[in-house]
Amino acid sequence: MFILIRVFSGHPVVDAVKLALYRPSFYRVGGLTQEAMRGPSDWSVADRELMAAYVSKINETEFCVAAHTATASLAFNDGAKVSAALADLDSAPLTEALRATLRMLGKLTRENNIDAADIRRVLASGVSEHQIRDALAVAFAFNVTDRLADVFGFAVDDPAAINAGAKYLLARGYR
Amino acid sequence: MRDFVGDARILSDITSLHNALVARVLEGEGRASSEIRRGAFANDGLAEPVRTFVDKGAHRAKTVTDADISTLRKAGLSEDEIYEIVVCAAIGQATRQYQNALAALSAATGRT
Numbered sequence: 001m002f003i004l005i006r007v008f009s010g011h012p013v014v015d016a017v018k019l020a021l022y023r024p025s026f027y028r029v030g031g032l033t034q035e036a037m038r039g040p041s042d043w044s045v046a047d048r049e050l051m052a053a054y055v056s057k058i059n060e061t062e063f064c065v066a067a068h069t070a071t072a073s074l075a076f077n078d079g080a081k082v083s084a085a086l087a088d089l090d091s092a093p094l095t096e097a098l099r100a101t102l103r104m105l106g107k108l109t110r111e112n113n114i115d116a117a118d119i120r121r122v123l124a125s126g127v128s129e130h131q132i133r134d135a136l137a138v139a140f141a142f143n144v145t146d147r148l149a150d151v152f153g154f155a156v157d158d159p160a161a162i163n164a165g166a167k168y169l170l171a172r173g174y175r
Numbered sequence: 176m177r178d179f180v181g182d183a184r185i186l187s188d189i190t191s192l193h194n195a196l197v198a199r200v201l202e203g204e205g206r207a208s209s210e211i212r213r214g215a216f217a218n219d220g221l222a223e224p225v226r227t228f229v230d231k232g233a234h235r236a237k238t239v240t241d242a243d244i245s246t247l248r249k250a251g252l253s254e255d256e257i258y259e260i261v262v263c264a265a266i267g268q269a270t271r272q273y274q275n276a277l278a279a280l281s282a283a284t285g286r287t
Contacts, residue, residue, distance in 0.1 A: 023255075026205055027262045032192040039187035060237050112268075113275050119283035129284055130186050136280075137189040140273040147265035150236035 019148060029144060033174040036137035043134055045170070046075035047098055050082055051138045054102045057086050058109040061146035063154035068142075070166035100125035101132070105139045197270065200263050206255040207263075215260045216267035224250050225260060232261055233268035 019027075037048050049072035056064035069086065073079035084092035089102055100122045108114045122132055148154075157165070201212050214221040218233045224246045231239050247257050281287050 023258070026203060026259060027200060029196060032189050032196055035187050035189050035192060040185055041187050108272055108276050112272050114279045116279050116282035119276075119279045123283065129280065129286070132280055133277075134187055136273055136276050137187065139276075140189070140193070140269050143269035143272055144265045147232060147236040147268065148261065151232050151239045151261050151265070 019152065019154075029141065030175050032137075033141045033145070036134070036141045038173045039134075041134040042128060042131050044075070046072055048134075048138050049075050049169075050085055050098070051102060051105055051135055052142045053082065053086060054089075055105055055109050055139050055142040056146050058106050059143070059146040059150070061149050061154075062156050063149045064142060064146050066156050066162050067165055067169075070162045071169045074163075074166045074170055096125045097122075097127045097131075101127055101135045104132075105135060108136075108139060109143060193270070193273070197266060200259070200266055205259050206253060207259040211256075212259060212263045215263035216270075218264065218267060225252075229260065229264045232264035236265070 037052070038045060041048070043051075049068050053065055053068035053072050056068060065086075069082055073082045076082060081093055085094055085102065089099060089106070092099070094102075104114060104118050104122050107118060119132065123129070127135075156162075197216075201216060202209065205212060207215075211221070211225065215225070215229045215232075218229050221229055228239070228243055228247060231243065244257060247260075248254075252260075
């Protein structure tokens with residue numbers, strides 16, 4: 001039954017779906033993640049998937065980087081844009097609003113703290129207060145999930161499985 | 176810049192979902208004691224070897240190894256207890272980040 005922790009299985013069989021199905025009465029984050037990623041927002045689904053990939057990249061969580069890079073690429077219908085954002089935020093072809101927001105989420109994830117000046121820079125790029133709240137919700141969800149993926153050793157799937165997962169996340173979401 | 180404060184449209188708000196998530200992992204049914212779950216969430220007040228494990232989970236999750244988990248098993252913790260400790264540590268650290276950022280947002284906008 002217990003298949004999440006590597007030491008008991010002998011090999012990394014873990015994935016996000018198994019985690020979601022394991023003891024949902026204790027840890028049930030799907031509703032929050034669904035609201036953050038698919039709830040009403042002035043960020044597009046593609047924007048939020050890129051935020052998830054970016055936060056996961058800062059955390060160096062390979063499984064989540066792969067999954068959400070694929071999902072964001074599909075949602076934007078532009079894999080080059082997503083790759084560019086993850087490779088070099090400053091030069092990537094993004095709106096200044098999204099770039100400033102990703103920069104702020106990156107600092108929060110890396111340093112655990114941001115201040116009012118960081119927020120003002122994002123507001124000055126044209127992002128609304130509510131959009132900042134929405135972006136922080138995405139960062140919360142993935143700062144939890146990335147830690148679980150790392151501790152439990154989520155295996156990175158092959159590209160076909162990653163793409164199938166991306167299609168599923170766009171069609172069905174996180175519930 | 177559009178300001179959506181006061182806008183009639185319904186926008187997302189994870190506050191109640193976040194509160195419910197935290198309450199469930201800290202106070203809901205579980206195998207680990209409430210004390211250890213709260214300690215893992217706060218990354219504070221824990222005895223070894225759980226203290227070091229929780230701090231790695233909070234700040235260096237990528238460096239957690241099978242050996243770390245074996246150490247907890249040898250200390251007498253069950254699989255379910257370890258699972259709950261990891262979940263509480265992850266949600267605790269992400270919550271501190273989230274609340275820090277919301278405080279920064281309030282400071283920047285003058286609104287709570």
